[in-house]
Amino acid sequence: QVQLVDSGGGLVKPGGSLRLSCEASGFMFSDYYMSWIRQVPGKGLQWISYISMNGRSIYYTDSVKGRFTVSRDNAKNSLFLHMNSLRAEDTAIYYCARTTNGCFDYWGQGILVTVSS
Amino acid sequence: QSALTQPPSASGSPAQSVTISCAGTSSDVGGYNYVSWYQQHPGKVPKLLIYEVDKRPSGVPDRFSGSRSGTTASLTVSGLQPEDEADYYCCSYSGRTNFYVFGTGTRVTVL
Numbered sequence: 001q002v003q004l005v006d007s008g009g010g011l012v013k014p015g016g017s018l019r020l021s022c023e024a025s026g027f028m029f030s031d032y033y034m035s036w037i038r039q040v041p042g043k044g045l046q047w048i049s050y051i052s053m054n055g056r057s058i059y060y061t062d063s064v065k066g067r068f069t070v071s072r073d074n075a076k077n078s079l080f081l082h083m084n085s086l087r088a089e090d091t092a093i094y095y096c097a098r099t100t101n102g103c104f105d106y107w108g109q110g111i112l113v114t115v116s117s
Numbered sequence: 118q119s120a121l122t123q124p125p126s127a128s129g130s131p132a133q134s135v136t137i138s139c140a141g142t143s144s145d146v147g148g149y150n151y152v153s154w155y156q157q158h159p160g161k162v163p164k165l166l167i168y169e170v171d172k173r174p175s176g177v178p179d180r181f182s183g184s185r186s187g188t189t190a191s192l193t194v195s196g197l198q199p200e201d202e203a204d205y206y207c208c209s210y211s212g213r214t215n216f217y218v219f220g221t222g223t224r225v226t227v228l
Contacts, residue, residue: 035217037219044120044206044219044220044221044222045155045157045163045206045208045219045222046219047208047216047217047218047219050217059215059216061216095162095163101151101168101169101172102149102150102151102152102153102168102169102210103151103153103165103168103169103208104153104155104163104165104208105165105168105174106165107162107163107164108162109162110162
């Protein structure tokens with residue numbers, strides 16, 4: 001069965017960096033676009049980035065452009081989100097999601113990132 | 118990019134129907150068939166209910182249906198059940214920016 005496992009979250013100071021990982025199983029990882037989506041606790045969902053199957057096309061929402069970098073390792077069935085220059089407003093639960101047919105059909109369990117001094 | 122507009126809340130009695138709207142523009146909801154809907158129970162991961170405007174993934178009850186008129190998409194939940202009480206989000210691909218944009222979310226209460 002399709003499974004996505006998010007990891008790497010935690011507490012980081014403003015201006016700091018963090019790397020999130022998403023390990024996929026149960027499907028051919030290299031055949032799918034993948035996305036990162038976040039949600040401030042108690043608030044709505046925000047799409048932040050997606051990466052093409054081969055990693056050559058990547059798009060970011062404006063608020064993270066230049067600070068966040070998405071990458072993938074198809075050999076290891078893994079997706080990454082490198083977050084730099086973190087701000088308090090980046091505090092959220094981060095989900096990786098399989099992206100197909102213009103939607104997000106499977107989601108990771110989510111990982112909390114807290115940016116605070 | 119602005120979020121798609123949904124009503125903050127909706128409600129209905131068991132067995133009734135409730136319809137949630139999702140207002141966008143010709144650059145997103147009205148321009149592409151990549152409109153999807155998600156259900157999220159408190160503390161849980163969002164679940165895909167509808168994709169490509171009106172298609173249901175396997176396992177999603179046919180009580181959930183999607184439609185679109187112009188730049189507004191809608192999700193109808195028929196035969197409301199207590200377990201349908203949750204937050205619902207629409208989402209659309211925006212071709213103008215190659216982004217995805219979510220709706221503001223609607224909390225459905227089963228009275």
